[in-house]
Amino acid sequence: MKLYLIVLLCLxxxxxxxxxxxxxxxxxxxxxxxxxxxxxxxxxxxxxxxxLSYSLSNGKGEFNFVKLPANKKLILYISxxxxxxxxxxxxxxxxxxxxxxxxxxxxxxxDEVVISVAPPVRMNKDTLEYNTDFFKTRPxxxxxxxxxxxxGLQINMDGTIYYQxxxxxxxxxxxxxxxxxxLRIATRNLDASLIKTVQVYRDKGESKKIVEDEEKLPxxxxxxxxKDFLKASFGKLYGSAGTRDRYEAGGLFNTFRDTLQVSxxxxxxxxxxxxxxxxxxxxxxxxxxxxxxxxxxLADEIIMEKQMI
Numbered sequence: 001m002k003l004y005l006i007v008l009l010c011l012x013x014x015x016x017x018x019x020x021x022x023x024x025x026x027x028x029x030x031x032x033x034x035x036x037x038x039x040x041x042x043x044x045x046x047x048x049x050x051x052l053s054y055s056l057s058n059g060k061g062e063f064n065f066v067k068l069p070a071n072k073k074l075i076l077y078i079s080x081x082x083x084x085x086x087x088x089x090x091x092x093x094x095x096x097x098x099x100x101x102x103x104x105x106x107x108x109x110x111d112e113v114v115i116s117v118a119p120p121v122r123m124n125k126d127t128l129e130y131n132t133d134f135f136k137t138r139p140x141x142x143x144x145x146x147x148x149x150x151x152g153l154q155i156n157m158d159g160t161i162y163y164q165x166x167x168x169x170x171x172x173x174x175x176x177x178x179x180x181x182x183l184r185i186a187t188r189n190l191d192a193s194l195i196k197t198v199q200v201y202r203d204k205g206e207s208k209k210i211v212e213d214e215e216k217l218p219x220x221x222x223x224x225x226x227k228d229f230l231k232a233s234f235g236k237l238y239g240s241a242g243t244r245d246r247y248e249a250g251g252l253f254n255t256f257r258d259t260l261q262v263s264x265x266x267x268x269x270x271x272x273x274x275x276x277x278x279x280x281x282x283x284x285x286x287x288x289x290x291x292x293x294x295x296x297x298l299a300d301e302i303i304m305e306k307q308m309i
Contacts, residue, residue: 020069020070020071020094021066021067021068021069021070021092021094021095022068022070022092022093022094022095022096022097022098023064023065023066023067023068023092023096023097023098024043024064024065024068024076024090024092024098024100025062025063025064025065025097025098025099025100026041026062026063026099026100026101026102026103027057027060027061027062027063027100027102027103028041028057028061028062028063028078028080028102028103028104028105029061029102029103029104029105030080030082030083030104030105030107031083031104031105031106031107033104035057035059035060035061035062036057036061036080036083036105037057037058037059037061038056038057038080038123039056039057039061039063039078039079039080039083039105039123040054040055040056040078040079040080040119040121040122040123041054041055041056041057041063041065041076041077041078042054042076042077042078042079042119042120042121043065043068043074043075043076043077043090044074044075044077044120044134045072045073045074045075046072046073046074046075046089047073048136049075049120049134050134050135050136051120051121051134051135051151052068052069052074053065053068053151054120054121054151054152056123068092069092070092070093070094070095070096071091071092071093071094072091072092073089073090073091074089074090074091074092075087075088075089075090076088076089076090076100077119077120078103078105079119079122080105080122080123081122081123081124081125082107083105083106083107084105084106084107085105085119086103086105118131118133118197119131120133120134120135121151124199126201126202126214127199127200127201128152128199128200128201129197129198129199129200130150130197130198130199130200131196131197132146132192132195132196132197132198135149135150136149137149137192137193140191141191141192141193142187142188142189142190142191142192143186143187143188143189143190143191143192143195143223144159144184144187144188145192146192146195146198147161147187147198147221150198152164152200153200155187159183159184159187159188161183161187161221163200163219163221166219167219168183168200168219168220168221169203169218169219169220170183170203170218170220170221171183171186171187171220171221171222171223172220172221172222172223173186173190173222173223173225174222174223174224174225174230175222175224183221186223190223190254194223194225194226194229195223195224195225195226196224196225196226196227197223197224198221198222198223198224199221199222199223199224200219200220200221200222201219201220201222202214202215202217202218202219202220203217203218203219203220204217237249237250237251
């Protein structure tokens, strides 16, 4: 009976939402009136610039959005690496299917200097880029919480990341390996406030050969820091207590200096009267010194029995 009621409620809310939504479609062309493929089209809430959805225009320059909120002030934001950005205000009526006039993006001149805010989502050649200024997180949120807000990415409970249904194999920081043995060390320990841009791309490695089927390439996420943190030392400490005299504490310390990156992750789990476990993970990278080009040290777990007196 409970399951039946839950299904009924889900159907009701889905129906109610569909009755208070609309759709939007259009076509993007370049300055020569040719269809513009892979233009990034984003829908934002005008109130707080939160990104509702994004899409890439197809080979005909077409895009389409469904189930957008009706009677809300929205912003349509279109960008392309070879063209100037376009944005316009949109308000949809209930169940409206709005077809926009053809949108023409002007080309960028070679000597033109354009000062503008980076779009919320854009394709930069083969790399999808998210501008984190448009994705708000709570204070002290970690990178994983930021990634959960990015359309197109899915984060499972165990920290596994998926992009368009395929598992992400690596997370880098500023284009460099960061604890390559476990991507969760980056996503669950780095603060979201450090990150300026999140990049998602299919990693070809150092090979410049043309790949016939790029769908088979591994997917990498790169976290680009804000300029203030490119040459800085920072970290975080945390602690918690549970039942049965169980405590946990840990921290992450990072320092970035030109080509040198040193990161230290420490986790301490203590159960009074039983077992105390300490785990240290050190990652040190110097991209100019071949002796420590990529050194990762995982200390063995130290287990100590403490007898109660």
